[in-house]
Amino acid sequence: MLEQQYQAIYDQLSQCVRYLFAQGKLHTGATVVLGCSTSEVAGGVIGHDSVPALGQALAAAFLDTCNALGLHAAIQCCEHLNRALVMEQATLDRLRLTQVNVCPVPTAGGSTAAGAYALFAHPAMAMSIQADAAIDVGDTLVGMHIRPVAVPLRMPGAQVGKAHVVMAYARYPLIGGSRAQYAQDVR
Helix, strand or coil, X not given: CCCHHHHHXXXXXXXXXXXXXXXXXXXXXXXXXXXXXXXXXXXXXXXXXXXXHHHHHHHHHHHHHHHHHCCEEEEECCHHHCCCEEEEHHHHHHHCCCEECCCCECCEECHHHHHHHHXXXXXXXXXXXXXXXXXXXXXXXXXXXXXXXXXXXXXXCCEECCEEEEEEEECCCCCCCCCCCXXXXXX
16 A cells, blocks of 8 residues: 555656656567666655665555556666565566566665565566666666667656666667668558
């Protein structure tokens, strides 16, 4: 159950996911990564002021909105777990990712990843991913998890709690040169 004090933050993150879905022209079945510092969302310093209950609210907002849009969610852990990602086992299997054996906790993995691990029906941990898009809440450096070519996306006024938000989606690499022709509907 969502704590009332986190409702505005839940709504802010949900709005970011919806904006990324629309502006990034994501398709049903796309995979989106969330990197999120509860420390930054709460106004603290990344890695030093973790808030487990806030992590659960952020994980719920991300998972609920991804599910409503038909997106596959993955949540990045912190550097203490080498930025491994938690996701549904079915997503890991579908993408044929390398599975690792670890369980994120607030002090090793982060509060949002730990919250997501508790919310997934069949949580699994992947070493890495090349996702279709990502949301970075609190400057957690999620770029390593987006397939080439990453296109930055800035939502006017985007903020979750007190944390800075930046997003990106992937487009296909353009190859060829001046004589090449490209399909009009490819982003």
